[in-house]
Amino acid sequence: MSRYKLLSATCAIEGTVLAIALFLAKYFDVKLLFQTESLLYDFLIGTFGAWIPLSLFIFLLSKRGETIPFIGSLRKLVITDVKSIFDKANLFDLYLISLFAGFAEELLFRGVLQVTFGIVPASIIFGLLHFITPAYGIFVTIMGFYIGILFHLHQSILTPVLLHFFYDFGALVYLRYFVKT
Numbered sequence: 001m002s003r004y005k006l007l008s009a010t011c012a013i014e015g016t017v018l019a020i021a022l023f024l025a026k027y028f029d030v031k032l033l034f035q036t037e038s039l040l041y042d043f044l045i046g047t048f049g050a051w052i053p054l055s056l057f058i059f060l061l062s063k064r065g066e067t068i069p070f071i072g073s074l075r076k077l078v079i080t081d082v083k084s085i086f087d088k089a090n091l092f093d094l095y096l097i098s099l100f101a102g103f104a105e106e107l108l109f110r111g112v113l114q115v116t117f118g119i120v121p122a123s124i125i126f127g128l129l130h131f132i133t134p135a136y137g138i139f140v141t142i143m144g145f146y147i148g149i150l151f152h153l154h155q156s157i158l159t160p161v162l163l164h165f166f167y168d169f170g171a172l173v174y175l176r177y178f179v180k181t
Contacts, residue, residue, distance in 0.1 A: 003088050007096065014100040021108035028116045032107055036156040046162025049150050053143050054170045060139075061179055074135040079179055082132075086176045094172040102165030109144060110151040110160045119148040143167075 001009075025032050036042050059065055065075050086094065105126075114122035127141025147160045 001085050001088065003090070003093055006085065006089055007093060010097045010100055014104040017108050018104035021104065021112050024108070024112045024116075028112065030112050030115050032111045032157065036158055039158070042154065042156045042158040043162060045150060045154055046159045047166055049147075049159070049163045050166035050170065053146065053167050054174075056139075057167075057171050058174055061175070070135050074133050074139075077133055077136075078175065079181055083175050083179060083181060086172060089172075089176060091173070094176060095169060098165050098169035098172060101168050102161050102163075106147070106157060106160040106164050110148060111157045114148050114151060119145060119152060123148050 021032070024030070060068075060071055061075055061078060065071050089097070109122050109126045113125060123141050123144035126144030127137050130140040131137040147163055150163065151157065151160045
């Protein structure tokens with residue numbers, strides 16, 4: 001996929017997600033402001049919180065991950081199909097894609113859906129909308145629950161936005177530049 005098509009698709013998809021988040025926030029009267037008591041604390045929690053799922057992602061793509069039956073097919077799919085989507089992307093493209101996804105998706109899933117319906121429904125919907133394979137659907141649902149817990153504990157939308165951004169950016173950089181097909 002060309003860089004132009006990838007960035008256009010990202011803008012279209014994440015723009016739609018953002019529009020849905022803003023519409024639902026207005027409909028359910030949810031405040032999406034970045035309210036925080038400590039910007040530095042939220043930044044640190046979001047940044048370091050991304051290391052757990054990122055480490056798991058890197059492990060799943062490792063040779064050891066290949067030996068896990070349920071994970072082997074997911075590993076193959078990510079390395080062949082998903083990696084090919086980002087083959088033409090440069091570092092700045094991956095940064096923008098991660099930034100758009102982290103911002104738009106967390107406003108929707110944590111900022112609106114979790115606040116309105118709770119952590120479990122928001123996490124399940126998050127997993128279903130990222131469903132590639134059953135293994136990946138489960139992984140993303142668990143990750144949504146993890147992000148949701150951090151959002152609940154710290155009561156700042158900035159924490160999940162940063163966590164999602166740093167996870168996506170780290171995963172995409174690793175996949176694009178360090179994983180060999």
